[in-house]
Amino acid sequence: MNQNDYKDQFVWIIGASSGIGLALAQELSARGAILALTARRKPELEKLKADLGGRHKVFALDLTDARATLLTAQAICAAFGRIDRIIFLAAAYAPMKMDSLDITLVKGIVDINLIGAFNLAHAVLPIFKTQKSRGQFALCGSVAGYIGLPYGQPYSATKAAIINLAETLYAEFGDTLDIKLISPGFVRTQLTDKNNFHMPMIIEPEQAAKEIAHGLMSQRFEIHFPKKFIFMLKILRSLPYALSLRLTRIIKT
Ligand SMILES: NC(=O)c1ccc[n+]([C@@H]2O[C@H](COP(=O)([O-])OP(=O)(O)OC[C@H]3O[C@@H](n4cnc5c(N)ncnc54)[C@H](OP(=O)(O)O)[C@@H]3O)[C@@H](O)[C@H]2O)c1
Numbered sequence: 001m002n003q004n005d006y007k008d009q010f011v012w013i014i015g016a017s018s019g020i021g022l023a024l025a026q027e028l029s030a031r032g033a034i035l036a037l038t039a040r041r042k043p044e045l046e047k048l049k050a051d052l053g054g055r056h057k058v059f060a061l062d063l064t065d066a067r068a069t070l071l072t073a074q075a076i077c078a079a080f081g082r083i084d085r086i087i088f089l090a091a092a093y094a095p096m097k098m099d100s101l102d103i104t105l106v107k108g109i110v111d112i113n114l115i116g117a118f119n120l121a122h123a124v125l126p127i128f129k130t131q132k133s134r135g136q137f138a139l140c141g142s143v144a145g146y147i148g149l150p151y152g153q154p155y156s157a158t159k160a161a162i163i164n165l166a167e168t169l170y171a172e173f174g175d176t177l178d179i180k181l182i183s184p185g186f187v188r189t190q191l192t193d194k195n196n197f198h199m200p201m202i203i204e205p206e207q208a209a210k211e212i213a214h215g216l217m218s219q220r221f222e223i224h225f226p227k228k229f230i231f232m233l234k235i236l237r238s239l240p241y242a243l244s245l246r247l248t249r250i251i252k253t
């Protein structure tokens with residue numbers, strides 16, 4: 001690790017109150033970044049800020065509120081003078097079977113994972129436009145969005161949409177902005193604690209944070225890890241439907 005490779009960079013982490021976002025805040029703070037810490041749970045963010053020390057600031061926000069997202073983005077820009085990197089990690093997950101959907105929960109998950117991403121893009125793209133320096137906008141998808149697997153909805157559909165959204169952002173802004181897609185495999189967090197099945201090649205959030213910190217500095221569009229797991233799913237995704245769909249049905253049993 002280069003202790004100072006993020007020195008004095010202003011980084012906005014959305015989803016910093018737990019899991020991968022919290023670990024990323026610790027990692028980037030150790031590497032010199034100045035952070036805007038966002039999520040809904042303000043006490044967790046305040047504790048993180050106190051633990052990290054330094055010049056970090058807390059901006060509690062419910063990303064499903066478009067106006068609040070716009071105002072928060074403007075407030076961060078005013079407080080820091082510029083935003084170098086924006087890392088969207090907020091998400092909700094509740095695995096469901098398609099024949100027993102909780103439709104209120106479905107709406108809530110789509111609201112956070114997908115509408116939240118649009119609220120953020122709507123708020124930050126004008127800010128990036130006014131900044132002279134080339135900023136970075138990173139969206140967290142998931143391997144769950146690569147191909148429709150059993151029992152992962154509606155989370156996996158929102159993650160497929162995030163992959164698509166990141167691709168569009170790259171197509172529209174890739175020449176002026178550094179657009180990144182983060183694609184983790186299984187990471188041990190409160191999100192995956194809900195799973196009652198074996199999670200192959202699961203890693204700790206601290207390791208995920210190191211992968212992300214490294215990847216954000218790279219030229220690559222997609223930051224994916226762990227490599228072996230990703231490789232297998234990318235192969236599955238690239239197969240003709242006649243084969244891949246047969247395999248996803250086997251996973252179900
Ligand atoms: N863990 C995995 O295996 C895995 C695998 C692939 C992808 N991912 C992705 O990695 C990212 C981080 O997940 P995680 O595993 O670290 O889960 P996590 O610990 O549950 O973190 C989710 C974060 O999102 C925030 N959040 C949720 N709703 C929000 C809202 N409406 N407004 C603002 N913030 C909100 C949460 O904070 P508050 O509750 O305080 O708002 C929390 O900080 C997610 O995008 C997830 O889909 C995770």
